[in-house]
Amino acid sequence: MPRAATRPTTEARRRVRRLRRARRNRRIKRWRDHLPSASAVAAAARRAGRRALPGLVAVAVMAAVAGAAALAVGWLTQSPRFAVAAIRVSGCERLRPDRVRALAGVIPGTNVFRVDPDQVRRRLERDPWIARADVARRLPNALDVSIVERRAAAVVELGALYLADADGRPFKRAAIDRGEGRGLPVVTGIARTEYLADPAGAQARIRRALAIADAYRRSADRPPLGEVHLGPDDGVTLFAYDRPLALRLGTAADRQPDDRLAAFDAAWRALDPDERAGARIVFLDNETNPNRITVRFGGTN
Template structure:
């Protein structure tokens, strides 16, 4: 080490040159000069303390360099009273709290300080029924989860499979015969996307809408209606709104849908074809025979 000299100005210089030490180094330089001169006695256990400090610094550096600092902070804070002890879930009806807890990934020692609320929100939002979610940390050890769920609009049948869908046609979950069985059913290819808009047209005729149980997409071109008593109404490819208005009027004025029929074919613009049940067909045939004077005689052939 170079010897140090101090001039009257207080500047510390190297004896062999004119370099002036920065002010913040002058006090440590003087201290080291006194240590070298034997004027300063090392404290008791100084070597042990210095070794411990060196080891602690090495551990801290390794922790930071290895990217383990978040785990260390979490472990320390969890054991000092900041572990997540309670989760409040609100707004869930179809999403179980067990599913929420599973995606949160809590292990009983998860510290609130190191808990990533945004990542947890994204995982919860990915659950099938969840439309959106909010996750908040409440110190010292509580997590609040608020959920807004999707609203099922209809049941979509594709082949032999059934799904609950939203109003925009998005699939929520497979349908399992739950409490949503009263929802309208849309059937066929293309029904998932175009069904909501078509159902809105039916809703303009409330008396008719109350009786419809299924909306069947035929060839991705037109619709059939399946009513609650099994009657099938075949609508035209074009002019379906006029056909619906006509059907609603005929039912209101003549009770068409209350008759003993099996189908109503409205695909042709200038006529209405009505399918009769076997009993109605037989009664109709008998009435026609009577009108034509072909009353059946006992043992006679017609």
């Protein structure tokens, strides 16, 4: 009896295992039927390779170019051949070339490709005498620097003495002890507070003074000009440089300066040397009768 009970159980288990193996094999077969063949996989791989080949070639070429560029940059920025040996300067009038080289701040031997021309230009233009600068590399080992200097047209009193250009813009404190401002007219009558409050308006007044000064200096027979004073009522008075003589041109000085100055010339020619030496004020500001000229001598009319 024990053996009979065991045998069916064992057989049943074997049949269950065979059924399971059969079902598993059928599933595997179905999966295999859906998988591509080895030849199909190889063909697809070949096709993908052919499609990817141009891209791979492009990547390889770009990598090669990048590598070559990196090598070239390394050589250009490290080779002694490109070390700055000369800084050629042009456009100097007041400034000396050595001063401009010092302002450029480029140390000899610096690699020319490591020099930033724009940065050098900005350094140069910080100097008040340099209105504009151009900087360019000159291969293999030089820099070309070209500058345009500011030209002082007048000395302007704004609480201190400043040099101003022809546009009426003060650009630096005047170093009178070093000769800056020599031979230039002095413009007075503009307060520092006025300039700070309205720079454009103050510059226009300075240009007006310069125009009148230019008109006066067109004749060498007139006493040398020292100062152009702008009054609060816009009246203009000129002061001679070498004698205590004032020319009051009035508020209409810039409307017909040549006519007023021609009237002064006629009056000045009519004076003998002693009278000229004693003349203190020449009044050319009679608006009612512009042809009337009054000369004050030594404190009397």
